[in-house]
Each structure stands twice: as C-alpha cells, then as structure tokens.
Amino acid sequence: EAGVAQSPRYKIIEKRQSVAFWCNPISGHATLYWYQQILGQGPKLLIQFQNNGVVDDSQLPKDRFSAERLKGVDSTLKIQPAKLEDSAVYLCASSLVSTAVNTEAFFGQGTRLTVV
C-alpha cells in the first residue's frame, strides 16, 4: 500500500515570497490533514478536510495561508507571503472515515520549509 506522498521535500525561500506544498493521500482516505511542526515541538493542526470540505481550519492563519482539496483527493497548502516564523516542517496526513471508531492517521515525510 502506497503511503502519503508529499512534495517537495525541502524548500528555501525568502520572506515575503510565496510557496506551495502538495499532498497525495492514501487511496480511499477521505480525511486529510495539514500539520505544522516547528523544530522541537509537536505537530499543530492547520486544517482538516473531509473529502473536499473543510472540517476544521481554526488554527490556519488565513491572512497568509490557504489550502484546497478540489476533487477530494490531492491537496495543496499555500503560504503567501511567507514570514520567518513559518519555517517548519509541514506534514500531511490522511485517514479513513469512521463514525464509530477512531482510525489511524498516516503521515507523509513532510516538507521542510526554511524562510530566510
């Protein structure tokens, strides 16, 4: 079974530039998450999709971050303009949907963003 695919693996940009990350979840997984993991901290949820609808984006800095999952499969996360504090690893995860049982979230390897 193929895992969650993310690209690029690494990205270095200057502040005020824009950047986009791509995620392809595991086939059949309806739920997709984007997490931000700052060095030395636990992952923080940015946005959660159920198919192509947003379930939770309460911690997404909407003035600069945007995300979409147009066809309920792949997703992109964009930052525009980037700030120094956006330097982090951006993790994508996916899981099956279950109303009765909490199911495992599978993570990709992440995209390491450095803003200089």
Add this chain to the structure above:
Amino acid sequence: QQQVKQSPQSLIVQKGGISIINCAYENTAFDYFPWYQQFPGKGPALLIAIRPDVSEKKEGRFTISFNKSAKQFSLHIMDSQPGDSATYFCAAFQGAQKLVFGQGTRLTINP
C-alpha cells in the same frame, strides 16, 4: 493553548532499561489516545493507542497505562533498545478526529 502536556522533553536510558514518558490532558471530550514515534526526517508513525475505558494496553515491549480519573497516561518501553531512539508524541482525539499532539519527548537509548 496546549491541550496535551508531555514530559520529559528529553530522556536518556541505558540499553535494556525502562523508558517512561508521561502525558496529561484536561479535555474530558478526548476519547482516543495514540502514541506516535518519529525518526529524523520522517513523519510520525502510530506506535500504540488506548481508549479511556481500558487502564492498560500492551503490545510487545510497549505498554500504555491510562488513569482516567487523573487524566493522565504514560508510555512504558521495556528492554529499551538503541533502535528505539526517536521522538515520541502522545496525542488525543477530540470528537470528529481532531488529533492534538503533545510537545514530544526525545528519547536516546545508550548502548
């Protein structure tokens, strides 16, 4: 707002020893408590998980102990091995699969 507090931040254990990582939570709506293991350059991977109606779950050398009244849970790694050296995150599910993570514990097993 830190909903799951994890300690210690770092831990060094000798090979063959027991590694213990603790977590505490406040939100009684949490109903599923997984532990994730993360190696450098990799995403977190599910290690073991427990529900609040169970006080202990064991899988091989890994055991979760859960104290619902104290709102605390812990991960015990028995016979710790150098290959267990990684960062461990406790987490909690809240309602519609909102996964909240602790701050992480960097575990080093000395050979």
